Amino acid sequence: MARSTAxxxxxxxxxxxxEKGQDILSLLEERIAVPGAQTPLPEYAIEIIRGVAExxxxxxxxxxECSTGWKISRMGVVDRNILRIAAWEIxxxxxxxxRVAIDEALGLxxxxxxxxxxxxxxxxxxxxxxxxxxxxx
Numbered sequence: 001m002a003r004s005t006a007x008x009x010x011x012x013x014x015x016x017x018x019e020k021g022q023d024i025l026s027l028l029e030e031r032i033a034v035p036g037a038q039t040p041l042p043e044y045a046i047e048i049i050r051g052v053a054e055x056x057x058x059x060x061x062x063x064x065e066c067s068t069g070w071k072i073s074r075m076g077v078v079d080r081n082i083l084r085i086a087a088w089e090i091x092x093x094x095x096x097x098x099r100v101a102i103d104e105a106l107g108l109x110x111x112x113x114x115x116x117x118x119x120x121x122x123x124x125x126x127x128x129x130x131x132x133x134x135x136x137x
Contacts, residue, residue, distance in 0.1 A: 003096075005042065006048065007045070007085055007108065009042060009045040010041075010046075010049050010052075011082060011085060013027060013031055013049050015077055015078060024056070028046065028053070032046070048085055048089075058091070059088055062131065063084075063087055063124065063128065065131065078113055078117075082108050082112075083105065083125065086125050087128050090128055101125070102125045102129070105121055105122075105125060106121060
């Protein structure tokens with residue numbers, strides 16, 4: 001299954017947990033045990049969800065640090081979770097180039113968010129990339 005599809009499925013689970021105020025990992029375990037009408041979650045979706053859950057505090061702090069005017073808690077639920085997925089890929093998944101993480105986030109945002117969200121998401125993720133770059137020795 002394509003990673004784009006896995007990201008969308010991860011977004012669905014993260015969105016649901018956020019909306020319900022439910023622990024991400026407990027919802028993930030429910031989705032793995034009983035996928036319902038959908039096909040089982042792809043392995044990469046599970047990796048994303050676990051990664052975001054494990055590093056959410058650091059991811060949210062980095063997003064807050066790089067955002068001008070909007071804290072993560074004030075962002076729309078879909079925007080917030082698209083940003084978390086891409087930030088996790090940028091900060092913790094070296095297999096995914098930063099540009100790919102941003103492009104995938106923009107694809108989700110263009111499909112699922114309102115008019116100004118893609119530009120906001122692009123700018124914020126670009127700032128996360130810049131802040132996350134390691135200094136040269």
